[in-house]
Amino acid sequence: MTTEANVNIDREKGNFHFNTNYAYDAGTGLSEDAVRYISEVKEEEPWMLGFRMKGLSIFEKKPMPTHWATKDLENINFDVIRYYLAKGQKPSRTWDEVPDDIKNTFERLGIPEQERKFLAGVEAQFDSEAAYSRMKDDLEEKGVIFVGSTEGLKDHPEIFKKWFGKVIPTSDNKFSALNSAVFSGGSFIYIPPGVKLEQPLQAYFRINAENFGQFERTLIIADEGSEVTYMEGCTAPKFETSTLHSAVVELVALPGAKIQYITVQNWSNNVFNLVTKRALAHEEAEVRWIDCNIGSRLTMKYPGVILKGRKARGEVLSIALANEGQHQDTGAKMVHAADETTSNVIAKSISIGKGRSSYRGLVQIPGHFKHCRNNTECDALLINSESETDTYPAITVQGSENSVQHEASVSKVSAEQIFYMQQRGMNEGEAMSLCVNGFVNDLIREFPMEYSVELKRLIDLEMEDSVG
């Protein structure tokens, strides 16, 4: 039943690029000069240059984490990567102001259409800088800030500086240090106390140039009792050589706030996607990461929540689909740092062809806290006989008032299931696709409508021809 076939991946929607003349280009390779250039172009204050320089020196000192991670990391050539490219664009307020060629790119990605669907705000990043940002006026009146990180730093330094780099220290890992040195773009969001956004805020990230590294930095602060949902999508055209995306995302949920952060990552499969994402949840705050990894060559991403206040809750829901030539190394981190904190991780992965998916988890509950609970479930589905899956959780629990449970299973679609559906007139591919959709269905139901429809369609496309 499991005859092998190469799977055709539908990345055609994002597979295009336009030749663009860049006004600012930090050249190839990483050096103090490149970092200084980026800081100068962005007209940053001296403390920020110092921050970047510190990031650079930590990056140079830290070894590659290949003692636990895949050796594929060694294939990243930091010397040929271009660290900053921009057209000199300032975020435009209306669609008409956006330069035509960039507009073409985003037309194809469907950004204006999305906005027409009354999404609350859209921010689009083209290579290093935000090219277009638009937010509905009523949100602005409520005091919501939704701008690029460069703008955030310039216009709202009092909020920005207070939380920037506080959730994820520069020295957290080699790639967070790299991001600290060369970051540009990304979103800065502030939701004032009590403001509850009914519509999600959206961002699109797009790599357009070959050998380019994208290093956006996102900081979201939800003030007391506020609620926000943020969605990001990522695409890149297929280039011959590999490309690097290394973002840092920091979320701060102040007491009683709720943040939901949704990522649908569909990078083309020459992108190294090495992202550090972490949230700080204060008293009774709730942070939920919804993470879908469908594209990229190698993704290493372990969204985390530090449960700092009493009754804080953290959640990670993740779906990973690893096709031929892909390694989805994803997971979750839950650090319990107060009484009565709870966390939940549900991770589902599907490996097709020679694809490999890994789950890495970390749960920590120290003994001086009481009534902390964690639940982790990881399920893996293997489609072909050469598909691979790994699970590496690390759970540390102290204290007789706390409890954790972890469960993982690996299975394949059973021959009986396929046979049953074939009897009813489906072909094998359709039957397989239906089974895979059933496997992730309970997770997809948790997603906002337009994303769950999109995901189901993406999974159908990925499953096409996966069985012979």
Place this chain on the structure above:
Amino acid sequence: MSLSSTPPEPEPSLLSSESFFDEFADKRSWEPGWLADFRRENWEKTKQLTTNLKDDRWRFSPKARFGYKAVSGLAQSEDSIVFDAPEANGKTATLEQLDRILLQEPNLLIDLPNLAGPNLGADQSFHLARAFAEAGFYLRVGKNQKPDSPLFVDHSTNCEGLARFHLNVIELEPFSEVTLVERISSTNSDSGGLLTNLTHVKAGEGSKLTRIIIQEMNQHSSFHNLENIEVQKNAIMCNLAIHLGSAQTRVESKGSLTEAGAEFENLSVTLATKKQLFDQRTMQHHLAANGKSTLTFKNALADQAKTIFSGLIKVENEAQQTNSYQTNRNLLLSNEAKADSMPGLEILANEVKCSHGATTSKIDDQELFYLLSRGISRAVAERLIILGFFEEVIEKIGMQDQLADVRERIANSFTE
């Protein structure tokens, strides 16, 4: 991901001194040349070991507690292994001291240099055991032979600061069956010693081996238990360990299902109290189709005890139709006790059923309330619940006498 503990550089110990090894080699000059070379080769290797500061195989482990720095010499090997095996008279099974085999039939062990260890991190212990082992046992059960009663092997260690290395080889020829009970104890209760025990097991086609290990060393001792188990075609191996003693124990237990239809069961219960440390690393390695493996490690932790469980199920591409399970359950009885759990899976075949589960929690309030409401004191109720928690594993012992004995030993270890 950052690592919580960074193991220190290997400390220089007496065992790595040239003159110490030369003296040891002189004393054993009666051994055949290949064995002398084998010892020296392994001893050289211990000196070449480079310490990777972030070795994942030692993650969460306070590695310094498993070093050989404090070793002040080697313990005399006489009587460190005693047999109680009336049936093993050479007809159904051969059970011999390692030294006697080396003296009289060294060719039985000619394969020793080719035998691998579990290779789950304790490289130093592995090579030291191969360099310095003077005691150990050799068990061979002949084709179709089935000794009626279990064989007993007692390991002991006692002296303050002295180390002892045991090297054991167990071979079951096709279609043989045997039950082996190994007891590990200290000869006195107030001075600590170190025992490193390296065991190679080969269960041939259709054979059935049940191995029970009961570890009751005194609270000052260190124990390194390394076992590499090979299960061949349709063979069934059940490995069951009960850990009650020692100050610190590192267990490395690897079972390889090398041929079709092999079955491997690896079970363990640990009662960790005071400042005891148990560092358990396991692997279930499926290399052939239709294999089945089950692993259940249960730890009850009181006081400031610490346990680390790291297990891996690895299913190779050839090992289709594999069923493999791994369970780690930790019962926390105090606020300072700490349990680390790292259940892992690496699956390269698709027609498999594999799962793992890990839970860490306290005693169920309702269970406790039920017992308290019947007039049972809290201390006794907790013990009953712990015994019940262990029962799922120890009832697999099967033999009534042994089962009763093990239950009693566990119950006794509470009262200390």
